Amino acid sequence: MRRFLLALVVAAPLGAQANRPADLIVTNARIYTVDDSKPVVAAMAIRDGTIAFTGSAREAMALRGPSTKVMDVSGRTIIPGTVDAHAHLLGLGQSLKTVALYGAKSYDEVIARVVARAKGVPAGQWIEGRGWDQNQWGDTRFPTHDALTRALPNNPVYLTRVDGHAGLANAAAMKAANVTAASKDPSGGKIERTASGEPTGVFIDNAKSLLERAIPPSTREQTRSDLRAAIAESHRWGLVGLHDAGESKTTIDILEDMARAGEFNFRLYMMIGDDSAALAHYFARGPQSALYDNRLWIRTIKLYADGALGSRGAALLEPYNDDAKNNGLLLSAPAHIQDVASRALKAGFQVATHAIGDRGNRIVLDAYDAALKQNPVADHRFRVEHAQVINHDDIPRFAQLGVIPSMQAVHQTSDMYWAGTRLGQGRLLGAYAWRSLLNTGIVVPNGSDFPVEAVNPLLSFHSAVSRQDAENWPAGGWLAEQKMTREEALKSMTIWPAYAGFQEATMGSLSPGKLADFVILDRDIMTVADRDILGTLVVATYIGGKPVYERTQVP
Numbered sequence: 068m069r070r071f072l073l074a075l076v077v078a079a080p081l082g083a084q085a086n087r088p089a090d091l092i093v094t095n096a097r098i099y100t101v102d103d104s105k106p107v108v109a110a111m112a113i114r115d116g117t118i119a120f121t122g123s124a125r126e127a128m129a130l131r132g133p134s135t136k137v138m139d140v141s142g143r144t145i146i147p148g149t150v151d152a153h154a155h156l157l158g159l160g161q162s163l164k165t166v167a168l169y170g171a172k173s174y175d176e177v178i179a180r181v182v183a184r185a186k187g188v189p190a191g192q193w194i195e196g197r198g199w200d201q202n203q204w205g206d207t208r209f210p211t212h213d214a215l216t217r218a219l220p221n222n223p224v225y226l227t228r229v230d231g232h233a234g235l236a237n238a239a240a241m242k243a244a245n246v247t248a249a250s251k252d253p254s255g256g257k258i259e260r261t262a263s264g265e266p267t268g269v270f271i272d273n274a275k276s277l278l279e280r281a282i283p284p285s286t287r288e289q290t291r292s293d294l295r296a297a298i299a300e301s302h303r304w305g306l307v308g309l310h311d312a313g314e315s316k317t318t319i320d321i322l323e324d325m326a327r328a329g330e331f332n333f334r335l336y337m338m339i340g341d342d343s344a345a346l347a348h349y350f351a352r353g354p355q356s357a358l359y360d361n362r363l364w365i366r367t368i369k370l371y372a373d374g375a376l377g378s379r380g381a382a383l384l385e386p387y388n389d390d391a392k393n394n395g396l397l398l399s400a401p402a403h404i405q406d407v408a409s410r411a412l413k414a415g416f417q418v419a420t421h422a423i424g425d426r427g428n429r430i431v432l433d434a435y436d437a438a439l440k441q442n443p444v445a446d447h448r449f450r451v452e453h454a455q456v457i458n459h460d461d462i463p464r465f466a467q468l469g470v471i472p473s474m475q476a477v478h479q480t481s482d483m484y485w486a487g488t489r490l491g492q493g494r495l496l497g498a499y500a501w502r503s504l505l506n507t508g509i510v511v512p513n514g515s516d517f518p519v520e521a522v523n524p525l526l527s528f529h530s531a532v533s534r535q536d537a538e539n540w541p542a543g544g545w546l547a548e549q550k551m552t553r554e555e556a557l558k559s560m561t562i563w564p565a566y567a568g569f570q571e572a573t574m575g576s577l578s579p580g581k582l583a584d585f586v587i588l589d590r591d592i593m594t595v596a597d598r599d600i601l602g603t604l605v606v607a608t609y610i611g612g613k614p615v616y617e618r619t620q621v622p
């Protein structure tokens with residue numbers, strides 16, 4: 068009811084001011100509006116941060132006033148601002164300050180990258196890195212800390228191996244962690260040692276925690292600067308917002324402070340991590356939408372059903388094809404998912420549950436089904452995050468229950484090399500099956516799960532339409548019958564995330580009255596060959612009619 072009254076109040080002045088001059092008119096563009104009533108236009112006018120008009124340049128220019136800025140974009144392509152429907156903002160901020168060691172061809176190169184980053188870092192401050200892989204070096208034995216310690220004597224350094232299952236520490240880090248020859252191997256872990264029993268610097272599996280627990284937690288100010296860096300990085304790739312797949316109340320509080328202070332221009336749809344105190348707090352407060360001038364939404368709970376496929380943690384109905392005794396792991400009791408879903412329905416919240424395996428997905432659908440029977444809510448928009456492997460019988464249930472599969476197309480192209488080994492051919496038919504889900508009449512919002520994958524939203528756009536990796540492998544695409552069309556893939560990173568976030572009235576398309584969030588690209592992603600999609604450059608990103616990123620040089 069309150070929403071209805073607000074709409075009336077807003078409608079009156081809009082009518083009276085319909086001919087007020089625009090702030091910005093964009094001309095000579097190929098604008099894919101994602102608005103079915105006018106799908107492709109050449110111009111648009113923007114006023115007060117929202118779209119005032121889309122159509123021909125002649126009509127748009129009728130809104131020109133003395134202070135209107137006119138921008139001729141030389142025939143470039145414009146799409147609505149893209150939104151990543153599943154990503155981790157703080158994780159990205161933290162990974163940006165971590166030294167990337169991926170692809171280093173020698174231990175010397177690893178050390179050189181860390182030394183380059185260490186310039187200007189005060190003595191005593193920890194430096195972290197990730198991605199080394201001694202199998203890519205001439206000598207494939209594990210490294211020892213000595214050379215690292217000589218190069219970096221004054222800062223504790225901790226470098227995680229590419230798979231996350233081993234860490235390399237220098238002497239300062241081991242000193243800070245009180246690790247010595249007397250330290251014992253924890254269960255499920257191993258300290259690599261010299262012949263005389265001294266730690267070599269490499270810590271395996273559970274032994275990593277001996278080092279990791281010595282790393283001081285981020286201060287509030289560090290977290291703030293990590294979040295700012297992650298938002299700036301997102302802008303560079305054409306993102307105007309994202310759905311953050313689970314943060315603590317502490318992090319959400321910091322984001323609220325930042326939004327209140329006007330510190331960022333970005334549309335953040337938060338999912339609250341599964342924590343009983345946080346849930347009680349937010350349920351009592353009630354769902355929050357479009358806070359601080361459309362910067363923050365807090366109305367979703369993130370749950371976990373199972374683990375991931377690569378580490379055989381995804382819960383499967385039948386054992387793994389390559390591990391006959393293993394059905395994967397359940398991270399939450401099914402009753403817990405149903406309980407939180409019931410409470411969320413009563414409190415007006417959405418639930419988004421991570422489910423990768425076919426058993427994980429079925430458990431979530433069953434839990435949602437039971438919760439909805441107890442508390443019928445027509446427009447709940449409950450979500451399954453990843454929805455990666457689905458049993459044939461469960462594919463129609465998403466549409467029947469009104470549950471949104473929130474998928475990350477780029478996971479398909481990252482996993483396709485080994486997914487068949489884990490699952491066997493039969494189960495592959497329901498894996499990364501966005502075409503089968505779309506055919507049931509529902510939407511499939513797209514995302515990246517960054518920093519698990521790279522930030523660039525076009526990676527998932529490309530995977531969705533080609534089902535090929537960046538080298539165009541395999542020819543024709545992997546399980547090619549599951550491809551999306553370009554139009555669907557564009558919707559999957561604009562209007563479908565908006566729908567999954569209850570934002571479709573203000574976001575997701577370039578329609579009069581909606582927020583003026585858009586991206587200028589150097590090529591037409593709707594018509595270029597599949598192999599040319601990933602070369603696309605973002606020329607500029609606009610949020611609320613204002614540039615938040617502009618490329619300095621466009622070839």
Ligand SMILES: [Zn+2]
Nearest residue numbers: 153154312516
């Ligand atoms: Zn995630």
